[in-house]
Amino acid sequence: MMKQISTGLASAVLLLNALGCSNGKVRAAAPPPPPLVEVAPVIQKDVPVQGEWIGTLEGYVNAQISPQVNGYLIRQDYHEGAFVKKGQVLFEIDPRPFQASLDQAKAQLAKAEAERANAQLNVKRDIPEAEAHAIPMSQLESDTQSLLAAKAAVEAGQAAVEQAELNLGYTKVVSLVDGIAGINTVQVGNLVGPSTVLTAVSQVSPIKVYFPISEREYLRMADGGGPGSVDFLTHASRIPLQLTLADGSAYPHPGRIIFADRQVNTQTGTIQIVGEFPNSKNLLRPGQYARIQTPTGNITGALLVPQAAVNQLQGTYQVTVIGTDNRAQLRTVEVGPRVGPLWVITSGLKRGERVVAAGAEKARNGELVNPTPYKETEER
Numbered sequence: 309m310m311k312q313i314s315t316g317l318a319s320a321v322l323l324l325n326a327l328g329c330s331n332g333k334v335r336a337a338a339p340p341p342p343p344l345v346e347v348a349p350v351i352q353k354d355v356p357v358q359g360e361w362i363g364t365l366e367g368y369v370n371a372q373i374s375p376q377v378n379g380y381l382i383r384q385d386y387h388e389g390a391f392v393k394k395g396q397v398l399f400e401i402d403p404r405p406f407q408a409s410l411d412q413a414k415a416q417l418a419k420a421e422a423e424r425a426n427a428q429l430n431v432k433r434d435i436p437e438a439e440a441h442a443i444p445m446s447q448l449e450s451d452t453q454s455l456l457a458a459k460a461a462v463e464a465g466q467a468a469v470e471q472a473e474l475n476l477g478y479t480k481v482v483s484l485v486d487g488i489a490g491i492n493t494v495q496v497g498n499l500v501g502p503s504t505v506l507t508a509v510s511q512v513s514p515i516k517v518y519f520p521i522s523e524r525e526y527l528r529m530a531d532g533g534g535p536g537s538v539d540f541l542t543h544a545s546r547i548p549l550q551l552t553l554a555d556g557s558a559y560p561h562p563g564r565i566i567f568a569d570r571q572v573n574t575q576t577g578t579i580q581i582v583g584e585f586p587n588s589k590n591l592l593r594p595g596q597y598a599r600i601q602t603p604t605g606n607i608t609g610a611l612l613v614p615q616a617a618v619n620q621l622q623g624t625y626q627v628t629v630i631g632t633d634n635r636a637q638l639r640t641v642e643v644g645p646r647v648g649p650l651w652v653i654t655s656g657l658k659r660g661e662r663v664v665a666a667g668a669e670k671a672r673n674g675e676l677v678n679p680t681p682y683k684e685t686e687e688r
Contacts (some may be wrong), residue, residue, distance in 0.1 A: 335517065339607040341678065345667035347630050348682040351612050352659040355647045357523030357528070359604040363519035363551075365596040367510030369485050370582070376478040377402060380499040381494060388491045391590070392483045392509060397494075399481040399506055406479055410472035424458035431455050448610065488509040510594050513587040517551070519600045520578035526568065528605040534672035544568065549583045553601040559598075561586045604645075611657055612650040614682060617665040618643060627657065628671050629677050636664070650686065 362613075379401035386398045430451040438448040483489065494506055521529075529547065549563035563585035572579045583600070585592060602620045618641070619626050629637045641656030657663070663673050665682040 311559065311595055315439070318508050341666065342634070342676040343670035344678045345628075345630070345636075345664045345671050346377050346682040348614050348665045348678040348684075349615060349661060350653070350657050350659055350661045351633070352609055353612065353649055354606055354608050355610045355612065355650075355652070356606050357604045357645050357647065357652075358601055359521065359525050359529075359645070360601045361519040362519060362598055363511060363517040363583075363598050363600040365592050365594055365598060366516045366518060367483070367487065367594045368514055368516050369487065369488070369511040370523065370594065371400060371484050371509045373483065373506045373509060374502055374504055375399070375481050375506065376498050377406065377475050377501055378404065378499070379479060381496050381498050381500050381506075384492060386483075386489050388489060388507075392487065392489045394483055394486050396483050397480045398483055398489065400480040400499065403476055403479040405541065406472065406476040410469065410476050413465065413468040413472040417462065417469050420461035420465040424462050427451065427455035427458040437477060455461040467649060481506060483509050485509055487512050488593070512590055512593065514584045515587045515592045515594070516566070517549070517583045517585060517598065517600060518580060519583070520573070520576065520580055521604075523572055523577050523579065525604050526572075526579050529602075530568070546601055549585070550601040553600070554597060559585065565602075578628060607644065607652060610644070610647075611659060612647065613651045613652045613657070613663050614665040615646060615649055617663040617668070618653075619668065627653075628668045629657070630662045630664060630671075630677060634676055634679060636673055636675055636677050639674045656668075 368566055381399060382402050384398070385400065386392055386396065392398065434443060434448040434451050437443045438445050490494050490508045490510070494504060494509045500506065544565040544567060547565045549565060551559040551563060553559055563583050566582045566584055569580035598620065618625050625641050625643050627639055627641055631637060631641050639656055640645040642654045644652030644654045662679065
């Protein structure tokens with residue numbers, strides 16, 4: 309029985325070998341089908357360019373509040389973070405030493421005025437006596453000089469009184485601008501002076517924004533000749549600004565450019581732009597970061613591909629091009645600005661060529677692929 313089974317297995321093996329061989333050769337396994345990739349054509353059209361940068365908000369005026377006299381701080385008259393008006397008292401310094409100085413200056417002035425009055429009487433008396441040769445002329449000259457000195461003393465006394473009154477007034481430290489008052493940096497009872505910063509007040513309506521743009525973007529916006537460009541020296545305010553807050557929401561009020569800095573930063577190749585936004589509700593505060601968008605001009609005949617088709621690798625940009633023979637070719641390109649879901653290609657591609665927008669990781673350089681149209685609206 310075992311012998312019959314062995315004979316049957318041997319026959320089966322021989323039959324399988326016979327089926328798998330032809331003319332003495334083993335058939336090779338069928339190659340896998342080309343990988344499926346989605347391709348999009350390189351299109352060419354005129355496109356508006358929207359620039360986007362990271363900006364920093366700053367107060368239109370940032371006033372550091374410091375006292376102009378030395379003394380002990382006795383009172384804080386504002387609420388930190390509150391809106392204050394120009395001329396509003398923020399702090400008070402002990403006024404008693406300055407009141408005493410004012411009283412002393414007034415007394416000195418009164419003494420000088422009395423001496424001036426006496427000198428005037430002496431001169432008035434000496435004039436007829438000198439003319440009658442009852443007194444020597446030198447006495448009249450001496451009394452006249454004394455009168456001039458007395459008048460000078462009165463003027464000095466008046467200046468001393470004015471200075472003392474100013475110093476007494478300086479004991480009330482006031483805000484110099486309308487704005488938001490910051491946190492105080494000293495406590496009541498501290499000895500303060502002109503070098504002490506008590507707080508800061510920022511005018512935030514309107515509020516400024518600072519953002520750097522590249523030299524190329526500046527030239528495109530400000531050359532005064534291309535579509536959408538303006539003369540920065542005279543019409544920069546015509547360029548509208550949009551602001552996106554840190555939570556991704558759009559600020560509802562458009563801004564405008566005030567001016568560009570006088571020079572390009574040689575280290576970064578950028579130029580600082582200063583804009584402003586209305587801020588009547590004080591929503592925007594100094595120090596906030598925000599994204600700034602503005603049109604920077606038009607590009608005529610721009611070559612465009614989906615952003616998904618561009619791969620960035622170590623500072624270079626690459627796309628996978630599918631030729632007429634459906635073979636993949638890895639190509640290095642140079643890119644321009646992004647326009648919505650598309651990316652401007654400045655060199656490396658031609659109009660009408662097909663690029664892989666989905667599945668590029670499956671397309672090996674020089675190998676066949678199975679291209680299908682790119683589904684732009686499909687979520688990935």
